[in-house]
Amino acid sequence: MKILRLLPLLLAAAASTTFAGEHVYAPYTELYVRECASCHLAYPPELMTAPGWKRVMSQLDRHFGSDASLDTPTRDGVAAFLAQRASSREKHAPSENSARISKTVWFVREHGTAPPPKISFANCSACHTRAEQADFNERSLRLPAGFRHSERD
Amino acid sequence: MKLPILSALTLVLTGFASHAAATTAREYQATLVAEARAGDAAFQGFSAARGDTFFHQRHNGDWSCATCHTDNPAASGLHAVTHKTIRPLAPAANAERFTSPEKIEKWFKRNCNDVLKRACTAREKGDLIDFLLTVKP
Numbered sequence: 001m002k003i004l005r006l007l008p009l010l011l012a013a014a015a016s017t018t019f020a021g022e023h024v025y026a027p028y029t030e031l032y033v034r035e036c037a038s039c040h041l042a043y044p045p046e047l048m049t050a051p052g053w054k055r056v057m058s059q060l061d062r063h064f065g066s067d068a069s070l071d072t073p074t075r076d077g078v079a080a081f082l083a084q085r086a087s088s089r090e091k092h093a094p095s096e097n098s099a100r101i102s103k104t105v106w107f108v109r110e111h112g113t114a115p116p117p118k119i120s121f122a123n124c125s126a127c128h129t130r131a132e133q134a135d136f137n138e139r140s141l142r143l144p145a146g147f148r149h150s151e152r153d
Numbered sequence: 154m155k156l157p158i159l160s161a162l163t164l165v166l167t168g169f170a171s172h173a174a175a176t177t178a179r180e181y182q183a184t185l186v187a188e189a190r191a192g193d194a195a196f197q198g199f200s201a202a203r204g205d206t207f208f209h210q211r212h213n214g215d216w217s218c219a220t221c222h223t224d225n226p227a228a229s230g231l232h233a234v235t236h237k238t239i240r241p242l243a244p245a246a247n248a249e250r251f252t253s254p255e256k257i258e259k260w261f262k263r264n265c266n267d268v269l270k271r272a273c274t275a276r277e278k279g280d281l282i283d284f285l286l287t288v289k290p
Contacts, residue, residue: 040235065234067263123235 026134032081035074039066041125041132045085047101052094053082064098064122116147178244178251182282188275196276204284207277212269218281220268227290243288251282 025044036042045053057079061069070078086092091106101107102121115121124131127147130140182199190196208218208226221239222230227246230239241247251257265273273281 038237039232040237061266067266069263070259120235 023136023138024134025136028134029081031074031077035070035078039068040122042134043101043124044134044136045082046087047092047106048087048099048104049089049093050083050086052092052099052101052104053079053086055094055097055099057082059098064100116144119144119147174254175252176254178282178286181251181254181257182279184254185275185279189279192274192276199276199279199283201280201283201287204280204282207281208284214268214270216268218264218268221264225288226285227288241290243285243290245286245288246290250285 025046028042028045032045033042048056056063057075060075061067089106091109092104094100095103095105100122102111107121111121116126119126124136127141127143128136129142130137185199189199208222209224211217216233220233222242226242229241231237232239240249242250244250261273261278265271265277
């Protein structure tokens with residue numbers, strides 16, 4: 001019985017710690033997928049800090065050139081999920097007003113600043129073929145022609 | 154011991170299900186009539202032809218509805234910025250369309266704002282639904 005109660009906790013812990021080393025960020029909540037994965041894939045909450053997500057969630061009506069507004073209860077639900085799973089490391093802090101993951105120090109170090117022709121860094125699945133499954137492991141990388149990515153750390 | 158868990162689960166599930174009563178495109182469209190009439194004394198009913206034009210037309214901006222939903226609403230669309238696939242908008246091609254009033258209104262608000270820089274009127278929405286219902290896969 002105790003184990004049964006603990007199970008969801010254990011699963012959540014496994015998802016956010018054990019798999020993090022392999023860059024797999026699942027599972028997301030149903031709410032997060034429903035509200036944040038209709039225009040693009042669901043971005044891993046772990047790849048930005050809580051202040052970054054707060055910035056994103058406070059300007060949804062002017063969201064990277066699109067209106068992505070939500071009613072207040074839904075917005076608050078998503079914001080709480082993101083805050084809970086957010087990174088606490090400085091390298092994942094936003095570097096500009098709109099708070100892009102693709103502009104954090106970590107992202108730039110891993111990917112450089114020049115995406116391949118006609119591809120936006122925001123389109124993770126252009127290279128990470130299992131990104132829709134929250135899987136960013138190097139094994140599933142397929143690089144587009146013309147992408148010479150910068151130094152590794 | 155399983156009971157509390159099960160009943161909690163049931164609560165969660167029924168919570169989702171009863172969140173919004175299901176609707177159909179025609180039922181949703183019917184809710185727009187009074188407002189369309191209030192907005193235009195000469196209102197004679199919705200028009201698929203006007204909806205067709207509205208859907209394909211740019212409204213003083215870069216985008217039309219067809220930019221993301223493609224010229225054929227029975228086909229899959231592609232988001233203009235992110236290139237993510239969008240499932241067909243015509244109910245005949247995608248049975249999930251126009252079944253949740255909350256979802257319909259959320260997207261009208263956003264997409265009308267992006268394309269027209271204002272909210273769509275009840276007549277525009279009703280016309281669009283008339284048009285979408287004529288589209289067969």
